[in-house]
Amino acid sequence: MNKKKWLFPYLQQNRGLFTLSILLGALTILFGASLMFTSGYLISKAATQPESILMVYVPIVGVRTFGIGRAALSYVERLIGHSLILKILSEMRIRLYKIVEPQALFIRSRFRTGDILGVLANDIDHLQDFYLKTLFPAIVSLVIYVLIIVWAGFFSVSFAISLVLFIGLLVFVGPIVSLLYMKTKNEQIKTGRNQLYQQFTETIFGISDWIFSGHYVDMIHRYERQEQKLLDLEKKKNNFLNWRDLSNQIILGAIVLFSIYTANDLKMSGEVPGTFIAAFGLVMLSLLESFLPLAGAISDTTIYQDSVNRLESIQTAEPIQDELDEGLPSRSPISIELKGVTFSYTEKRLLDSVNIQVTQGQKIAIIGRSGSGKSTVLKLIYGALVPAGGEVTINGQKAHYLESIMPKVMAVLNQKAYLFNTSVINNIRLGNPNATDEEVYQAARMVQLDEMIRKLPNGYETNMQETGQRFSGGERQRIALARVLLQNTPVVLLDEPTVGLDPITEATLLAMMFDTLKDKTIIWVTHHLIGVDKMDRILFLDNGKIVMEGTHQQLLKNEARYRQLYALDRPFS
Amino acid sequence: MDKVLFSYNGVKLHLVKLSILTVFQSVMIIIQAYSLAEAISSLFGGDLFRQVVNSLLLFIIALIVRQLITGWKKTIAFQFAKKTSENLLDELMQKLFQLGPRFVRGEGSGQTITLVMEGMRRFRRYLELIFIKTMNMALIPVTILLVIFYLNIRSAVILGLAVPILIAFMILLGYAAKSKADQQYESYHLLSNHFVDSLRGLETLKYLGLSKQHIDQISLVSERYRRSTMATLKLAFLSSFAMDFFTMLSIATVAVFLGMGLINGTMELFPALTILILAPEYFLPIRELGADYHATLDGKNAGKKMEEIIAKESIVQLQVRVPIWDSTSRLAIKDLNVMFPESNQEGLQNINFSIAGVKKIGIIGASGAGKSTLIDVLGGFIPPTSGEIQLGDQKITSLSVLDWQRQVSYIPQHPYIFNDTLFNNIRFYHPNANMEEVFEAVKSAGLLEVMQDLPKGLDTIIGDGGQALSGGQEQRIALARAFIGNRPIILLDEPTAHLDIETEDELKETMLRLFDKKLVFFATHRLHWMLNMDQILVLNHGHLVERGTHIQLMEQKGTYRQLVQQQMGGIS
Structure with a gap:
C-alpha cells in the first residue's frame, strides 16, 4: 500500500493527539446516546410513580450532565481534531518542500503542467478533508460499534451476536457496496467533468476564434449537451444514494425493533427491569444515527485518490554531490x-x-x-x-x-x-x-x-x-x-x-x-x-x-x- | 431565502410540491414517534410482544415512507436545480460570446472558467439544498410543536422558547466569529498563501541561495497559521456548541419535566415518550440549516456573480448583409469614440479614417495608445461608445456583424491552439475543408517540415496536453488557418513581438504572401513591417494623430518620426 506513505505515518507521529481526538469523538456519541438512554429510563422510572423524587434524582442529574457534556465534548473534539490536522498539514508541507527544493530548477520541465507546484500545495489541503471527514469518523464508528457489542454482551450473548451482524450491515456491508458503486460512478463523473472543463477552457481561451469562425452557437449547444449527459450521470448517482439511505433507515428501524424485543424478553425473564425497554429503544435510535454518514464518508475516499497519487508521484531527486565546493572565493575573478x-x-x-x-x-x-x-x-x-x-x-x-x-x-x-x-x-x-x-x-x-x-x-x-x-x-x-x-x-x-x-x-x-x-x-x-x-x-x-x-x-x-x-x-x- | 430565487421559472410549482411533501413528511415523523412510543409504553405496561406488533409495523412503515418522501424531495429539487442551471448556463454562454474576448481578458480567463465550471456546480448545489432546507425549517418544527402542544403544554413551551434563544445566540456568536476573522483576515490570507507562494517562487529562491533556509520560514509560518486558525476556530465552533448546548439542554429539561409530571401522576408514559422521541426531530431541521452553510453561501454568491454577468450590457450581433470585401469595397469610420468607464484604460477618441479596396494598414503607437482597442473595434469585439461606421453604403453602429466577422482572419500575439489534431486546428474556421485544402495551407504557411517532424503528421494531437510547439510554430498554424479560408480581411495584433528575430524573419515572407490582395490591419511595435504597409495609422493617447506611408510620415517629422527615433536610438 503506497498510500500509507503520505497518509498514515503522520498519525503515528501524532499518536497522542490522534488517540485523544478519537476518544473524544466516541465520547461525544456516547454522551448523546446516554442522554437518550437516561431520559428513557427516567420517564419510565417516573411512570412507576416512585415514592420520592429522590428515586429519580440520579437520572435527572445524569440527563443534564450528558446533555451539556455532549455539547462540550463535541466542541473540544472538533478543536483537537483541527489542531491535529493543521499540525499534520504543516509537516506535510515541509516534507513536500524538502522533496521539491533540490529539483527546483528543472521541476517545471519535468512536469508539463504549468502550475504543478500550485496543484501539489492544493493537494495537501485536500487531504485535510480526508482526515476530518472520512478517516476520523470511520475510526470513531468502529469504536462505537465495538462498545455497543460489548455493552449488549452484558445483557445477553445472543443479543450481542445479532447486533454484530445487524450493525455490521451499517458499518461494513453498506459502506463497501457504496464504495464499489461510487468508485465507478465517481470515476465516470470525473472523466465527464474533466472533458467539460477542457472544452470550456478551449472555449474561453479560443473565444475570438470561435466568434470569427461564425459557428459558436453550435459550440454552445455541444457544450450544453455534454453538461446534460453529466447531469444524467449525477442523477443516477443520486438515485443510488436515495436507495442507500432508504435501506440504511430500514436496517436502523429493524435494529431498534429488535432491541425493544430483546429488552422485553429480558424483562420477561426478569433480567432487567421494565424501565429498560424505553431506554433500549431510544439509545439505539440515537446510536445508530451516528453510523449513517459512514457509507458516504467511505465512498468519498475515491475523491482524494488523485491528490494522494500526485503526491506519490513526486520523486526524490538523486542528490548531486557537492564535493569540491571549497576554494572558490566568490569575490575572485570568475572564468x-x-x-x-x-x-x-x-x-x-x-x-x-x-x-x-x-x-x-x-x-x-x-x-x-x-x-x-x-x-x-x-x-x-x-x-x-x-x-x-x-x-x-x-x-x-x-x-x-x-x-x-x-x-x-x-x-x-x-x-x-x-x-x-x-x-x-x-x-x-x-x-x-x-x-x-x-x-x-x-x-x-x-x-x-x-x-x-x-x-x-x-x-x-x-x-x-x-x-x-x-x-x-x-x-x-x-x-x-x-x-x-x-x-x-x-x-x-x-x-x-x-x-x-x-x-x-x-x-x-x-x-x-x-x-x-x-x-x-x-x-x-x-x-x-x-x-x-x-x-x-x-x-x-x-x-x-x-x-x-x-x-x-x-x-x-x-x-x-x-x-x-x-x-x-x-x-x- | 433570496429574492432572486423567486424569479426562476417554475419556482412556485416547485415550492408547492415541496411543501405538500414536507407536510406528509412531518406526519410520518409524528406517526413514527407515536407508534414507537405506543409499543414501548404498552410493553412497559406488561403487554405481550405480539400485542404491539401492529404498532411496530406502523413504525417501520412510517419510517420507510418518510425516507421515500425525503428521497422524492431530493429528486425533484435536483430536477429543478438542473433545469434552472441549464437555462442560466445557456444565457451565460450566449452572454460570454457577446461580451467577447476583451471581457474575458479583463475578468481573467482562469477566473471565468472557474466561475462557470465551479460556480455552476455550486449554484446547483445551492438550489438543491436551499428550498428543501427552508421548507423543512418552516414546516417540520411547527407541526411537531403543535403535536407536542396538544400532548403537553409545558414541554411545548420549553421547546418553543429554546429556538429563538438558540438563534439569538447563534447570530451573536456568528458576528463575534466574523469580526474576529475579519480582524485577522489580512494576516490569515497572507499565511495561508505563503506555502503556495513559496513553491511558485522556489526557482527564484534557489537562484538567490535562500531555498534551504526557507524551510525554517515555512515551518514558522505554518505554526503561526495554525495558531491563528485555531484562535478563529475557537470562536467559530462556539456557534455549533451553542446549538448543541441548547438542543441538549432543552431535551434534558423536557425529560426532567416529563419525569416530574409522571411522578405527580399528571401525565402518562405514552405521551411523555412520544414527546421525548419527537424532541430531537424538532431540532433537526434547525441544525441542518447551519450544516452546509458554506456550501450554500458559495453557491449563492456564484449565482449572484453569474446573474451580474448576464445583466451586463453587451453588443448584440447586427443582422446586416455585408458583401464580400474586394477591391471596390469601402469602410469609413467617423467620429468614433471608445470609452472604458470602469478602468483607467484610455480608449479611442474622435477616430476618423476611411479605407477603400484591398490595402495593408499598419497601426502603430506607444503602448497604451489604443492599438489593440482599434483592432477590437474592427473585429467587432467592442462597440464604439459613439460614432458611426459606414460599410459600403450601410451605416452601422458596430462591426459585430456575422457577415463581417466571417470574412475576418484574426492573428493575435498568442494564437490559441486547440487540444485537437493539427488537421482540425488548421481547418478550425472551415471545419468542412478537405485533406487537399489543409495540405495546401500547410505548405503555404511553411508548416511542412513541422508536420513531417510530428509523430503522427497531421493527426498529431497538439495544444495543451498534446505535442508542444514553439511560438513560431503556433503562429504558423494561425497563418495556415488564415490561408485555408482565404478570407479577405486579416486583423493582426502584435503577432511577432515575442518571437526571436530569426523566427520573425522566416515568418515575414509567409505573412506577406498571405497579405496579398487582402485588407490587412496590422497593429505592432515592430517597425520593419511599416515598410510593407500601404498606409500607417499613428495612434497617440487614443487619438489618430497621423496617417500616410512610411516615407510621408518620416517627412512630416511628427509623432511617427519621433517614435522611430525613440526606438532606433539604441542604448547609450
Whole structure:
C-alpha cells in the first residue's frame, strides 16, 4: 500500500493527539446516546410513580450532565481534531518542500503542467478533508460499534451476536457496496467533468476564434449537451444514494425493533427491569444515527485518490554531490568554460559540442531561435544541469558540483521574475537578507524605482500583491534587477529579461541593466538585437551548434545573415 | 431565502410540491414517534410482544415512507436545480460570446472558467439544498410543536422558547466569529498563501541561495497559521456548541419535566415518550440549516456573480448583409469614440479614417495608445461608445456583424491552439475543408517540415496536453488557418513581438504572401513591417494623430518620426 506513505505515518507521529481526538469523538456519541438512554429510563422510572423524587434524582442529574457534556465534548473534539490536522498539514508541507527544493530548477520541465507546484500545495489541503471527514469518523464508528457489542454482551450473548451482524450491515456491508458503486460512478463523473472543463477552457481561451469562425452557437449547444449527459450521470448517482439511505433507515428501524424485543424478553425473564425497554429503544435510535454518514464518508475516499497519487508521484531527486565546493572565493575573478558540451532532454541532441569561454567582466549575448538550447546553456553554466558530454567548469571546477555556493557566484534574471507576496522591501532584500534599509533604498534608486515606491500608500512596506496592478511588466523586472544588484555576484545570467515588453521599455530596461551591471560578467540570452552592439561577443546558436560568433561589427561585416537580421530588427537606425 | 430565487421559472410549482411533501413528511415523523412510543409504553405496561406488533409495523412503515418522501424531495429539487442551471448556463454562454474576448481578458480567463465550471456546480448545489432546507425549517418544527402542544403544554413551551434563544445566540456568536476573522483576515490570507507562494517562487529562491533556509520560514509560518486558525476556530465552533448546548439542554429539561409530571401522576408514559422521541426531530431541521452553510453561501454568491454577468450590457450581433470585401469595397469610420468607464484604460477618441479596396494598414503607437482597442473595434469585439461606421453604403453602429466577422482572419500575439489534431486546428474556421485544402495551407504557411517532424503528421494531437510547439510554430498554424479560408480581411495584433528575430524573419515572407490582395490591419511595435504597409495609422493617447506611408510620415517629422527615433536610438 503506497498510500500509507503520505497518509498514515503522520498519525503515528501524532499518536497522542490522534488517540485523544478519537476518544473524544466516541465520547461525544456516547454522551448523546446516554442522554437518550437516561431520559428513557427516567420517564419510565417516573411512570412507576416512585415514592420520592429522590428515586429519580440520579437520572435527572445524569440527563443534564450528558446533555451539556455532549455539547462540550463535541466542541473540544472538533478543536483537537483541527489542531491535529493543521499540525499534520504543516509537516506535510515541509516534507513536500524538502522533496521539491533540490529539483527546483528543472521541476517545471519535468512536469508539463504549468502550475504543478500550485496543484501539489492544493493537494495537501485536500487531504485535510480526508482526515476530518472520512478517516476520523470511520475510526470513531468502529469504536462505537465495538462498545455497543460489548455493552449488549452484558445483557445477553445472543443479543450481542445479532447486533454484530445487524450493525455490521451499517458499518461494513453498506459502506463497501457504496464504495464499489461510487468508485465507478465517481470515476465516470470525473472523466465527464474533466472533458467539460477542457472544452470550456478551449472555449474561453479560443473565444475570438470561435466568434470569427461564425459557428459558436453550435459550440454552445455541444457544450450544453455534454453538461446534460453529466447531469444524467449525477442523477443516477443520486438515485443510488436515495436507495442507500432508504435501506440504511430500514436496517436502523429493524435494529431498534429488535432491541425493544430483546429488552422485553429480558424483562420477561426478569433480567432487567421494565424501565429498560424505553431506554433500549431510544439509545439505539440515537446510536445508530451516528453510523449513517459512514457509507458516504467511505465512498468519498475515491475523491482524494488523485491528490494522494500526485503526491506519490513526486520523486526524490538523486542528490548531486557537492564535493569540491571549497576554494572558490566568490569575490575572485570568475572564468567560465564550456568544453565540447553536449546535452539532450530527448533523443534529439539539443547541444552538440559547444565551446564557450568567458572571462571575468566579459559581456556575451546568446541568440538563437526558440528551442535552440539558449536557456539550456544558462542552466548548464549555473550547474543546474549536468552535461551529457564534455564539461562545464567555473574556475576549473565542474559547475554542477558547486550548487551550494552558486548563488554567491551568479545571479539570474528571468523572463518573468517571481515577486513574492510580501512587502516591496522584503522582495528586494531577498537579494541579500543582511542588507540594511539604506542598501535596499540604494538598489531601488539604481533601478530608478525609489521615488515611485515611496509614493505607494505604505511606501516600501506596501504589499506586492496589492501593487500587482500598479507595477507594469517593466517595473516588475526592475524590482527583480534591484534584487540582483543586492545579491552582488561577479556573474549575472540574463534569460530573455525583456520578452513581452514594448520596445521603449525594453530599451530603457536594457540600458539600465548594462549600466548597473557594468563591472560584472554578463551572459545574456536575447530574442531581439537591440543592445547587442554593447556586447563583447555575440554567439548564434542553431541546431545545437554555434554558427556565428564575434562582435557586432565583425558579424555585420562578415555575415550576410546577420546583416539581414539586423536590418529587420533595427530597420532605420 | 433570496429574492432572486423567486424569479426562476417554475419556482412556485416547485415550492408547492415541496411543501405538500414536507407536510406528509412531518406526519410520518409524528406517526413514527407515536407508534414507537405506543409499543414501548404498552410493553412497559406488561403487554405481550405480539400485542404491539401492529404498532411496530406502523413504525417501520412510517419510517420507510418518510425516507421515500425525503428521497422524492431530493429528486425533484435536483430536477429543478438542473433545469434552472441549464437555462442560466445557456444565457451565460450566449452572454460570454457577446461580451467577447476583451471581457474575458479583463475578468481573467482562469477566473471565468472557474466561475462557470465551479460556480455552476455550486449554484446547483445551492438550489438543491436551499428550498428543501427552508421548507423543512418552516414546516417540520411547527407541526411537531403543535403535536407536542396538544400532548403537553409545558414541554411545548420549553421547546418553543429554546429556538429563538438558540438563534439569538447563534447570530451573536456568528458576528463575534466574523469580526474576529475579519480582524485577522489580512494576516490569515497572507499565511495561508505563503506555502503556495513559496513553491511558485522556489526557482527564484534557489537562484538567490535562500531555498534551504526557507524551510525554517515555512515551518514558522505554518505554526503561526495554525495558531491563528485555531484562535478563529475557537470562536467559530462556539456557534455549533451553542446549538448543541441548547438542543441538549432543552431535551434534558423536557425529560426532567416529563419525569416530574409522571411522578405527580399528571401525565402518562405514552405521551411523555412520544414527546421525548419527537424532541430531537424538532431540532433537526434547525441544525441542518447551519450544516452546509458554506456550501450554500458559495453557491449563492456564484449565482449572484453569474446573474451580474448576464445583466451586463453587451453588443448584440447586427443582422446586416455585408458583401464580400474586394477591391471596390469601402469602410469609413467617423467620429468614433471608445470609452472604458470602469478602468483607467484610455480608449479611442474622435477616430476618423476611411479605407477603400484591398490595402495593408499598419497601426502603430506607444503602448497604451489604443492599438489593440482599434483592432477590437474592427473585429467587432467592442462597440464604439459613439460614432458611426459606414460599410459600403450601410451605416452601422458596430462591426459585430456575422457577415463581417466571417470574412475576418484574426492573428493575435498568442494564437490559441486547440487540444485537437493539427488537421482540425488548421481547418478550425472551415471545419468542412478537405485533406487537399489543409495540405495546401500547410505548405503555404511553411508548416511542412513541422508536420513531417510530428509523430503522427497531421493527426498529431497538439495544444495543451498534446505535442508542444514553439511560438513560431503556433503562429504558423494561425497563418495556415488564415490561408485555408482565404478570407479577405486579416486583423493582426502584435503577432511577432515575442518571437526571436530569426523566427520573425522566416515568418515575414509567409505573412506577406498571405497579405496579398487582402485588407490587412496590422497593429505592432515592430517597425520593419511599416515598410510593407500601404498606409500607417499613428495612434497617440487614443487619438489618430497621423496617417500616410512610411516615407510621408518620416517627412512630416511628427509623432511617427519621433517614435522611430525613440526606438532606433539604441542604448547609450
